[in-house]
Amino acid sequence: xxxxxxxxxxxxxxxxxxxxxxxxxxxxxxxxxxxxxxxxxxxxxxxxxxxxxxxxxxxxxxxxxxxxxxxxxxxxxxxxxxxxxxx
Numbered sequence: 001x002x003x004x005x006x007x008x009x010x011x012x013x014x015x016x017x018x019x020x021x022x023x024x025x026x027x028x029x030x031x032x033x034x035x036x037x038x039x040x041x042x043x044x045x046x047x048x049x050x051x052x053x054x055x056x057x058x059x060x061x062x063x064x065x066x067x068x069x070x071x072x073x074x075x076x077x078x079x080x081x082x083x084x085x086x087x
Contacts, residue, residue, distance in 0.1 A: 001031070001061070001083050003068055005043045005076040012038035019043045019076065026071040029053070030064070042079065057083070 003023060007015040020036045023045045027033070031049040049060055061083065069078040 001047055001049055001064070001081070003045050003047070003064075003081045004079040005045065005072070006041055006079060007043070007076055008074070012041055012043045015076075016043055019045055022072050022075060023047060023068070026068055030060075030067075043076075 005019055005023075006012070007019075016036055016038050020033050023036075024033045027047060029050060030053055031047045033045060033047045036043060036045045049057075053060060055063070061081065065081045068081055072078065
């Protein structure tokens with residue numbers, strides 16, 4: 001899965017490590033960050049969802065779409081949470 005973020009202040013490159021740490025913190029038992037990269041003004045954080053999280057994938061995505069923005073809104077604007085590829 002991926003989450004596409006934009007920092008509230010500073011550049012994407014400067015906030016790359018912070019984005020990884022914030023998403024790792026927010027995911028907790030739900031998953032773990034596998035990679036993060038800056039692309040223009042946005043940060044793309046890829047993560048794996050914990051297979052032991054007992055929900056259908058559609059419910060996991062719905063939950064994360066609500067959970068992640070609520071937890072990182074003071075630092076990052078969330079543009080998308082999805083299973084889709086980002087070019």
